Amino acid sequence: MPRKxxxxxxxxxxxxxxxASGQAYVQFNNRRIYLGDYDAPQTREQYHRIxxxxxxxxxxxxxxxxxDGPRRPGVPADLTIAELLEGHHxxxxxxxxxxxxxxxxxPDDFRQALRPVHGCWEYHRWYDYNG
Numbered sequence: 001m002p003r004k005x006x007x008x009x010x011x012x013x014x015x016x017x018x019x020a021s022g023q024a025y026v027q028f029n030n031r032r033i034y035l036g037d038y039d040a041p042q043t044r045e046q047y048h049r050i051x052x053x054x055x056x057x058x059x060x061x062x063x064x065x066x067x068d069g070p071r072r073p074g075v076p077a078d079l080t081i082a083e084l085l086e087g088h089h090x091x092x093x094x095x096x097x098x099x100x101x102x103x104x105x106x107p108d109d110f111r112q113a114l115r116p117v118h119g120c121w122e123y124h125r126w127y128d129y130n131g
Contacts, residue, residue: 010059015047026050082122085114 013026017038024038026047033050035043089111096106 081124
């Protein structure tokens with residue numbers, strides 16, 4: 001279950017050293033983003049770019065980030081579970097076709113299987129569970 005929002009703004013994540021590997025990382029929502037060699041100028045630059053993006057997004061959790069930027073460009077951070085499931089349904093209709101071109105049973109099978117998820121979590125944002 002997601003935590004209740006705090007009344008104070010989140011702290012700025014620190015530029016940290018992973019001692020075992022010697023790599024720099026920054027941590028958001030218990031998720032580490034590895035940047036490369038610790039104390040290298042390019043990793044400091046990446047850190048500042050990531051923090052600037054986080055600040056620009058209103059200090060909201062970054063959706064699907066790695067050191068090079070967003071992993072899934074075009075996927076909004078506030079995408080709900082219902083929207084994600086609808087996109088999945090459209091995908092299965094498009095790609096789960098029978099050899100004759102008709103739609104198979106997979107789209108409805110998936111929809112039936114995911115109905116409890118849709119009913120309970122439809123208004124939650126996907127990045128709350130994208131860990």
